[in-house]
Amino acid sequence: MASIEKLQHLLDRGKGHKNMDDVIFKKIDDSLRIYNRVGLFDIFDKSQNESDTSDTFLCNVDGCSSTFTSMADYDLHYNSNHRYTCTYCRKLLQSAHLLDLHISELHDNFFKASSAKKPMFKCFIETCETLFWNSEERDTHCKDIHKMSKNFLQHYGIKKNKKKNKKTKNNEPPNLEAMLSSNMVID
Numbered sequence: 001m002a003s004i005e006k007l008q009h010l011l012d013r014g015k016g017h018k019n020m021d022d023v024i025f026k027k028i029d030d031s032l033r034i035y036n037r038v039g040l041f042d043i044f045d046k047s048q049n050e051s052d053t054s055d056t057f058l059c060n061v062d063g064c065s066s067t068f069t070s071m072a073d074y075d076l077h078y079n080s081n082h083r084y085t086c087t088y089c090r091k092l093l094q095s096a097h098l099l100d101l102h103i104s105e106l107h108d109n110f111f112k113a114s115s116a117k118k119p120m121f122k123c124f125i126e127t128c129e130t131l132f133w134n135s136e137e138r139d140t141h142c143k144d145i146h147k148m149s150k151n152f153l154q155h156y157g158i159k160k161n162k163k164k165n166k167k168t169k170n171n172e173p174p175n176l177e178a179m180l181s182s183n184m185v186i187d
Contacts, residue, residue, distance in 0.1 A: 097126040098156065105135070124148065124156065 059066040059074065061082045068074040084099040085092050088107045093099045101122055104111045114120050119131035121138045125146050132138040142148040 093156075095126075098124065102156075124152075 056067045056069050057074070058064075059068070059077060059082075061078075064082070066077055066081075068077065081092065084094065084096060086099060086102055086107070088103070091102065093102055101124070105121065111120055115133070119133045121132040121135055123130050123132075123138060123146075124142050128146070130141060132141065139153050142153060143150070
């Protein structure tokens with residue numbers, strides 16, 4: 001019977017959050033001395049204190065001079081301007097995966113050497129594990145399989161130098177007989 005009475009007593013107290021000084025906690029608080037404050041405390045309303053100050057602070061990223069009055073404004077600024085920025089060329093990308101691809105493909109010499117020997121270009125979709133020999137194959141894959149827009153691929157893509165795309169003369173060794181028949185003097 002005692003347990004039913006205790007249960008009824010708890011049900012009578014209601015449900016939901018209780019204040020620290022509620023009677024339901026008093027017995028335990030007194031025995032364990034929880035919430036027993038000793039010394040001087042300054043209790044203030046946090047929202048009132050924040051509205052009184054007009055302190056501003058700077059963005060902590062080198063080269064950025066933006067100022068903020070709240071952490072929420074700073075977080076918004078940081079996430080939209082600095083979170084996935086390449087440290088080499090300052091290009092802003094949409095995700096950590098795209099930043100990783102960008103750094104490896106454009107700034108990593110090991111990647112450049114390895115990509116000539118095996119497929120190294122990863123898909124833009126993080127969960128797709130397909131590898132490609134070059135970025136053109138990857139772009140075609142992303143358009144056809146993942147239905148990515150051309151705008152995204154152009155934004156991410158490397159601006160190619162037109163001079164590099166022109167065909168160069170064959171890199172055959174020079175004709176030694178023609179060189180000998182010319183008026184060159186050989187010692």
